[in-house]
Every structure is written in structure tokens, then in C-alpha cells.
Amino acid sequence: MKDVLEFISQKRLEFSQLPFFSFLKDPNIPVLEKLACAPSLAPFSMGFGELNKYVLRDETSDDPIQKIINKHTYEDDHHWLWYLEDLQNLGMNHSVSFTQSLRFLWSEETRAARQVIYELYRLTAKATPIQRLIVVEAVEATGNEFFEVMAPISYQHRSEIGSNMLFFGHVHLSVETGHATGTQDLENIIQNIHLSEEECQEAFELVETVFKVFSDFLDSMLSYAQKSKNVRVLQAV
Ligand SMILES: [Fe+2]
Numbered sequence: 001m002k003d004v005l006e007f008i009s010q011k012r013l014e015f016s017q018l019p020f021f022s023f024l025k026d027p028n029i030p031v032l033e034k035l036a037c038a039p040s041l042a043p044f045s046m047g048f049g050e051l052n053k054y055v056l057r058d059e060t061s062d063d064p065i066q067k068i069i070n071k072h073t074y075e076d077d078h079h080w081l082w083y084l085e086d087l088q089n090l091g092m093n094h095s096v097s098f099t100q101s102l103r104f105l106w107s108e109e110t111r112a113a114r115q116v117i118y119e120l121y122r123l124t125a126k127a128t129p130i131q132r133l134i135v136v137e138a139v140e141a142t143g144n145e146f147f148e149v150m151a152p153i154s155y156q157h158r159s160e161i162g163s164n165m166l167f168f169g170h171v172h173l174s175v176e177t178g179h180a181t182g183t184q185d186l187e188n189i190i191q192n193i194h195l196s197e198e199e200c201q202e203a204f205e206l207v208e209t210v211f212k213v214f215s216d217f218l219d220s221m222l223s224y225a226q227k228s229k230n231v232r233v234l235q236a237v
Helices: 001-016 019-025 029-033 038-054 064-076 079-089 098-105 108-124 129-161 170-175 186-191 197-228
Strands: none
Touching: 001 129, 001 197, 019 079, 019 129, 019 170, 019 197, 029 129, 029 197, 038 064, 038 079, 038 098, 038 108, 038 197, 064 129, 079 170, 098 108, 108 129, 108 197, 129 170
């Protein structure tokens, strides 16, 4: 499994070069313009909790790897609550009609966010515990990269506006460690998992797919934020 972890690190490095990260790190772009991407995460943030609860978690299994995944899912199944609170604090909780909300959630602007969830379901629903763990590790690597860049921005927002951010802030970063959480010495455990050549090849493909869908997702966040320019919500739908 060591090779797979190394491959994840390599993919993370490529991921960190995406234009969305340059946009987030640009000191000349106002913080609120960066945070204007927030609504476009909606299908992902809401769907990810359910993925953890209903797909990644399997309490009927005695498999030790599945048990590691189960523990992790209890951390990741409720972060959508933080997302809702941040939307509120960002002033993005405007009232729109029910049909406008539906149009937005299934719009082209949020397609990449939905696609991440669909792909993660596809990759993990009938997967072995080891394959699930590989997907979790790849997802965590993208999450840690994202929140490492996002948390200082949200901190800047806090000092400008006076409200703390949870999903986009340090609270989230502190639990998105870059690895599955809840199990001590996990990195060692993972490194010592032996994969056959075929399993290893499959693992590389899983990692590739995870990074591909998250990269598309970040590109779509960038387009959304740039289009928004200022904090706006769903009126344009
Ligand atoms: Fe999370």
C-alpha cells in the first residue's frame, strides 16, 4: 500500500497547482470574492454526510479495515451542519422559492459538485473495505489541501466581519487531517497492508478518479466565484 500512498501524495501535489488555489492565494482578490464560491458546494456538502452514513459505513462488518472506515465516518457525517452555519454567516441565506432552489441544486453551475458525490457512490458502494479506505485516503488528501488554503482566508473574513467560520475555517481543518481519522497509528497500519499487483493497479485507478472529479469540482468553484464577483446567492437562477 506504500506505493498507493506515495501516488496519493504525488496527485495531491498536482492538485495543489489548480488555478482555484492561485485564486484563493491571490492577496489582491477580496476575501468575499473568494468565499462567493460557497453556494456552489451545496450538493457536495450535503451529499457527503449521507455518503459517510449510508455508503461508507457498514456496522455489520467484522473486517478490521471496515471498522477503521466506520470510525472515520462518524467524524465526516455531520460537517454539512457547519456548512449551513457558514452560509448563514456569509449572508447567503436569502429566501428563494422552492423551485428556484431545486433549479440551482440541479443546475449546470453545481453539476461538478453533484458529480463528485455520484462518483464516490459508484467507487465505494460495492467496493471492498481496502478499496473504500483508498478512496477515503484520496478524498482526505484533497480535503486537507483545500482547507489548508481556505482556513486562513476564512480567518481573514472573521477579522473583517467578526464572525467565525466553521466549515471553511480552522474548525474543519483541524479534523480534516489528510487521512482517515479515529484510529491511532493509522498511517502505519495502511502502509503495512499488502496489495496484489492487480489490487494495486485498481487502487491507482481509484485515486486517479477521485482526484479527477475533485479537480473538476474546484474548477467549477472558481468559475462560480469569478462569476459571482460579490456575495450573491440564488437570484440569478
Ligand atoms: Fe469534512
